[in-house]
Amino acid sequence: MEEKKTLDxxxxxxxxxxxxxxxxxxxxxxxxxxEGLLGLANFLINKPHEYTMLLDLTCVDFLGQKPRFxxxxxxxxxxxxxxxxxxxxxxxxxxxxxxxxxxWKNADWLEREVFDMFGVNFEGHPDLRRIFMYDCFEGHPLxxxxxxxxxxxxxxxxx
Amino acid sequence: MTRIQKEARxxxxxxxxxxxxxAMHGTIRIMLELDGERILNSEVxxxxxxxxxxxxxxxxxxxxxxxxxxxxxxxxxxxxxxGYAMTIEKMLGVEVxxxxxxxxxxxxxxxxxxxxxxxxxxMAMESGAFTVFLYKMKAREFIWDVIEQTTGARxxxxxxxxxxxxxxLHADFDTVLKTAIVETRKVxxxxxxxxxxxxxxxxxxxxxAVMTPEDALAFGWTGxxxxxxxxxxxxxxxxxxxxxxxxxxxxxxxxxGDNFDRYMVRMKEMDQSLRIIEQAAQRLQKTPxxxxxxxxxxxxxxxxxxxxxxxxxVNLSPNLEGSERDKYPGILSADKSxxxxxxxxxxxxxxxxxxxxxxxxxxxxIRPPRGEVYFSxxxxxxxxxxxxxxxxxxxxxxxxxxAPCFHIVAALEQLIRGRYVADVIPTFGSMNMIGxxxxx
Numbered sequence: 266m267e268e269k270k271t272l273d274x275x276x277x278x279x280x281x282x283x284x285x286x287x288x289x290x291x292x293x294x295x296x297x298x299x300e301g302l303l304g305l306a307n308f309l310i311n312k313p314h315e316y317t318m319l320l321d322l323t324c325v326d327f328l329g330q331k332p333r334f335x336x337x338x339x340x341x342x343x344x345x346x347x348x349x350x351x352x353x354x355x356x357x358x359x360x361x362x363x364x365x366x367x368x369w370k371n372a373d374w375l376e377r378e379v380f381d382m383f384g385v386n387f388e389g390h391p392d393l394r395r396i397f398m399y400d401c402f403e404g405h406p407l408x409x410x411x412x413x414x415x416x417x418x419x420x421x422x423x424x
Numbered sequence: 425m426t427r428i429q430k431e432a433r434x435x436x437x438x439x440x441x442x443x444x445x446x447a448m449h450g451t452i453r454i455m456l457e458l459d460g461e462r463i464l465n466s467e468v469x470x471x472x473x474x475x476x477x478x479x480x481x482x483x484x485x486x487x488x489x490x491x492x493x494x495x496x497x498x499x500x501x502x503x504x505x506x507g508y509a510m511t512i513e514k515m516l517g518v519e520v521x522x523x524x525x526x527x528x529x530x531x532x533x534x535x536x537x538x539x540x541x542x543x544x545x546x547m548a549m550e551s552g553a554f555t556v557f558l559y560k561m562k563a564r565e566f567i568w569d570v571i572e573q574t575t576g577a578r579x580x581x582x583x584x585x586x587x588x589x590x591x592x593l594h595a596d597f598d599t600v601l602k603t604a605i606v607e608t609r610k611v612x613x614x615x616x617x618x619x620x621x622x623x624x625x626x627x628x629x630x631x632x633a634v635m636t637p638e639d640a641l642a643f644g645w646t647g648x649x650x651x652x653x654x655x656x657x658x659x660x661x662x663x664x665x666x667x668x669x670x671x672x673x674x675x676x677x678x679x680x681g682d683n684f685d686r687y688m689v690r691m692k693e694m695d696q697s698l699r700i701i702e703q704a705a706q707r708l709q710k711t712p713x714x715x716x717x718x719x720x721x722x723x724x725x726x727x728x729x730x731x732x733x734x735x736x737x738v739n740l741s742p743n744l745e746g747s748e749r750d751k752y753p754g755i756l757s758a759d760k761s762x763x764x765x766x767x768x769x770x771x772x773x774x775x776x777x778x779x780x781x782x783x784x785x786x787x788x789x790i791r792p793p794r795g796e797v798y799f800s801x802x803x804x805x806x807x808x809x810x811x812x813x814x815x816x817x818x819x820x821x822x823x824x825x826x827a828p829c830f831h832i833v834a835a836l837e838q839l840i841r842g843r844y845v846a847d848v849i850p851t852f853g854s855m856n857m858i859g860x861x862x863x864x
Contacts (some may be wrong), residue, residue, distance in 0.1 A: 282561045290797055321798075321826040323812055337811065339798060339826075343641070346662050370646040373832040380620060382478075392427055397471035397863060399851070405481055413483050424499065 271349070280303055292348050299336070299353040302397040303363040309340060309349070310368055316340035316349060319369035320378065324383045328409035334383060338365075339341065355385065365391040382407035428467040432457045436464060443472050447849045450859030454836070456847065461844045466837050470830075473863040481823040486512060486790040487764075487783075489820070494580040497861040498787065499542045500535035502571070502803040505584035510665060511810040511824045512586045515792040518762055523711035524588035524752040525666045529704045530601070531583065532666075532801070533697040537608060538567045539804025539856070540648070540690040547853030548619065551628050552587075556618055563611035566604040573600055576743065585764075586790060587757035591746030594809050597648060601705060605698055612627065612694060619687070622658065629683035632850040633839040636681065644831035647806025649855065652689045653681030659802035661726065686854040700787040714751035720770060729772040738768045762790055789818050796822075805829045805856050827861045 272286040272293055283300025287294050308404060309316040320339040327333055332354040340349045355362060364387035365372040376387045377396040384405040387393055395402065399419050404411055432438055442448040451472035457465040469472045477496065477567040480490040493508045506528055513779050514518065520528075570576050573594050575583035594600075595862035619625045635645070637653040640695030650657055658675045660668040718727065719737040727736045737748050747755075749766035756763045758803035764783055769776025783789050792814040802807035806828030813822040832855050840848050 289795065292798060299851070320800075320807065321811060323811060323824040325822045336798075337824075339809070339811070343657060348798070352505060360788075369643045369644065370838075371641070371831045371834050374830065395471075397474040406476060411479075412796055413479065 271345075271347070275305070275308075278308065281363070291351075292350050294350045294352065296352045296354075299355060299362045302338075302351070302353055303365070305351065306338075306340075306365055306368055309342075314342055315344050316342045318343070319365065319372055319375070320348065322365070322372060322379065324379045324385055325406075326383060326407065326409045331356070332358065334385065335361055336379075336385065357384070360384060361386040361388055363388050364393075366390055426455065426469070426592070427459055428455050428465060431465070433464070434467070435459075437855055441845075441848060443469075444482070447852065449546060449852070449857050450862075452688070452833070452859070452862070454840075454852075456845065456848075457847065461846075463840050463845065463848070464845055465577045466832065466840055468588065468835065471863050475860040477825065477864040478823055481821055484691065484726075485818045486792070489823070490581050490585065491580065494582055495800060495860050496827070496857045496864065497539070497675075497804060497808075497829075498579055499582045499858060500532075500533040500539040501579055501585060502531045502575070503539075503801060503803045504810060505582060506532050506732070507799070507801040507803065507808045508811055509584050509586045509813055511797055511802060512790065512792060513813065514799045515795070515797045515814065516586075516762060518587050518757045518759060520757055521711075521754055522667070523708065523713060524756065526704045526708040526711060527574075527589050527755070528584055529666050529668065530701050530708070531571070531589075532548060532569055532602075533704070534567050536802075536804050537694050537697050538564050538571075540694050542609075542613075542688055543804075543853070543856035544687060547850060548615075548625070550849045550853050551625055553625060556615055559614055559618075560609050563608045564715055566607045570597070570600050570604050585756070587759065587763040588755045591679065591744070592625050592751040592755050593708075593746070598705065598709075601701070605701060608694070608698060611682070612691065617692065626684065628846070628850045631680065632683050632843065633854075634682045635835065635839065636679060639835070639838070640681065642842055643835040645806065645835065646828050646831070647803065648689045648693055650806065650834050651675060652678035652685035654679055656786055657784060659800055659807050663800070665801060667704070667707075668700075670707075671700050673697075673700050679731050683850050683854045714748070714752050715824065716748055719750065725772050729752050733773060740767055786841045787818055789817060791818050800826065803828055804834065805861070823859075825864060827864060829855065829857050829862050833857050 271306050275295055276283050276286055279301055282297050282305055283295055284294040317332045318341040320341045334355040336353045338351040364376055376390055379385050380393050381395040381398055382405055402417055439456045440457055441454040443451040443453045449455045453469040455467045456463050459711045481492055493504040498502045527704040541560045541564045549557035572578050575581040633654050637655045638649050640653045654677050673696045676689050678689045719739045721739055724736045725734055744767055749768040754764055765776050770780040794814055794816045796813040798811045800807045808828055811824040811828030812820050815821040839851055
């Protein structure tokens with residue numbers, strides 16, 4: 266009952282942003298237009314929904330599909346004890362989405378990770394740079410077109 | 425040039441802590457901007473242990489990638505196994521036998537205790553309490569004896585499989601478990617006596633690195649660190665999995681969210697875990713266990729099975745003890761498409777051999793339906809979540825791990841700002857940074 270409410274409410278409040286809302290294996294899923302992410306997140310973090318936790322933030326590379334990348338956000342609301350998954354597709358030649366660092370503090374590192382692994386640009390991120398890989402690393406390792414066994418030693422191997 | 429090098433005031437000193445500092449629990453680098461002993465700013469650099477876990481998993485089959493999950497949080501590998509196996513089970517809709525569920529509960533609670541023991545042992549040692557370290561390592565040995573006897577390994581267990589567990593419990597399990605519980609209780613009592621009112625320890629932990637509940641939530645903290653700030657959130661209670669809803673336990677909460685509370689919550693959680701283990705062990709005895717039929721030596725069995733199928737099992741090698749065919753109904757799902765066929769059959773029957781091949785052949789084996797799933801369990805550090813996208817093939821299209829300590833360590837910069845250099849060590853210790861999980 267409750268889950269229907271949030272999804273319906275989101276559809277009503279953001280008719281231009283929410284493309285699809287459904288329930289998948291017990292979790293609510295909303296597919297949105299990337300432009301509306303910040304507005305939607307702002308709406309969800311406040312009362313009465315209180316999705317105060319950004320559980321996870323990641324990206325999926327659907328190589329060969331258009332649009333190619335999909336951002337996946339998992340929010341959690343303590344009072345409602347509910348998870349919400351937000352998905353937004355990104356075009357390969359226009360890889361940018363609004364940063365959530367103004368709302369959740371852990372978005373800082375999470376977005377750096379996605380930038381490092383997929384090359385997604387987060388607009389408004391204070392310090393967007395690689396987190397796991399080193400600065401001189403070329404390419405984005407979790408993209409599907411990055412070869413599994415490609416090596417990029419930072420210091421050249423000794424002869 | 426890193427951020428802090430660019431931003432540092434000219435009259436301050438920049439100091440590196442790590443990556444190879446003895447108190448850095450693995451490899452992490454903290455760059456400190458110091459005014460005397462006081463930390464003005466800091467920058468935490470992670471990624472020294474990055475092994476491309478997610479990339480590797482995307483190129484392995486669902487069955488084969490289980491071993492990589494052992495190497496995430498290497499102090500509690502069983503919980504990582506559990507999280508992964510249950511994510512796939514959620515996707516496939518597999519039913520796990522009750523006995524296997526209780527075994528899983530016991531194993532994950534034992535792992536939780538060993539995780540907390542290791543964290544607090546290191547924290548205490550770095551604050552100068554070496555005795556505490558030795559006591560805790562002693563207790564952990566008893567716990568690892570149980571784990572070793574059940575899984576065959578101390579750290580890289582790979583014991584919890586999709587559909588159940590790898591093998592049934594050892595005949596002596598109850599005795600070993602009882603010893604472990606008794607010894608751990610004794611040690612916990614000693615530790616309470618040694619540290620709770622210890623002035624040196626209190627001075628380094630009380631009211632140091634205080635986290636507010638609001639900030640903890642904004643940082644995505646989960647697990648004991650979040651509960652130390654007084655927020656009631658435990659995955660075992662919020663989204664009960666396995667048989668946790670049938671077991672009685674409490675979720676200890678802290679009040680101030682400082683280093684001492686993080687220590688205390690972990691100590692109390694171990695008590696609760698012991699309680700859970702006792703209850704689960706009691707109920708485990710009531711679940712039906714497979715009884716072994718008369719078994720043949722392998723050579724005999726092969727000879728006898730040339731003409732007709734033999735009755736009874738095969739004496740397997742000690743490595744496979746507990747995973748005989750007769751044991752399967754208790755420990756593994758009845759759905760044959762998700763579990764390895766019993767070795768008794770593989771060695772003696774044609775059909776068994778074929779189904780074994782079919783299970784491991786490229787493009788076969790476990791193939792969850794198209795779609796995505798998120799599932800989380802309560803790990804040693806907090807919510808350990810897996811996000812898996814399947815394209816219907818035998819390899820995950822995308823596997824992402826929600827590592828609890830990634831979110832916790834992200835708050836380190838904020839926690840140590842304005843404190844002294846000496847405060848970094850207990851603060852960092854109380855966070856329980858695990859390199860394998862943090863850097864993946």
